[in-house]
Amino acid sequence: MTLILHVEIGTTTDHSDLENSLAALDVGEDIDPQPATLSIENLETFGRVFRPTSLELLKAIVENDPSSIRELARMVDRHPPEVTTKINELVDYGLVEFERDGRAKRPVVWYDEIDVDIRLGHRSVDATHA
Template sequence: MTRTLHITIGTRPDRSGLEETLGAIDAGEDVASQPSRLSIESLATFGRIFRPTNLELLEAIVEHEPDSIRELARLVDRHPPEVTENVNELADYGLIELEENGRAKRPIIWYDEIEFSGDISLRDMDVGGDVSAAP
């Protein structure tokens, strides 16, 4: 069974359904019929969350299932404080779950794939740059 996280770029974040899905997974319930959705408020936020360093972390979590953030940092050859910051951001957006493992936190990904959708208006883009300064 493939579990898909559906991500849209929207004007306001809506993580309520995601929290319910995570709770159902924790309780061992079948969540196949529950849609998992995440709305990201802007294109700039989307770019920050899915930058290459974060994608590398997601890939390492899926491939190696590390027991801690420190182990994840070793896998990607980065400093643990930097990885902790990125992992916390991913957890804040519901892309990973952090499971208490003694004093450590174990990063877990509960989905198998990510599906992106949404309409991007070139007039209303918030990309964090000042296009009026272009030559």
């Protein structure tokens, strides 16, 4: 089963749906196949959170399953403090979790896919263009 994280641009920062899905996964429960939803405050924040460097880190975590942030930093050829800062931001948004592995914190991505909705505005639908 493919786990999908749905991201939308909105005015709320309610992460409860996402947090509930993460909690269920943590205790080994099956989760609703409907995508968990993360609401990002605005386009500026979305652009900061989903920079190419962030996507590179997420992809490296999924593909390589690093045992620590230091190992992840080596994989992407970056300095560990830079990677730590970015990973902590991704953790704050629920995009990455940490699992303790001895003294190391292992970054984990629990979803396989990100689906993004960006509403450009409200427009009345003209029947001739439907």
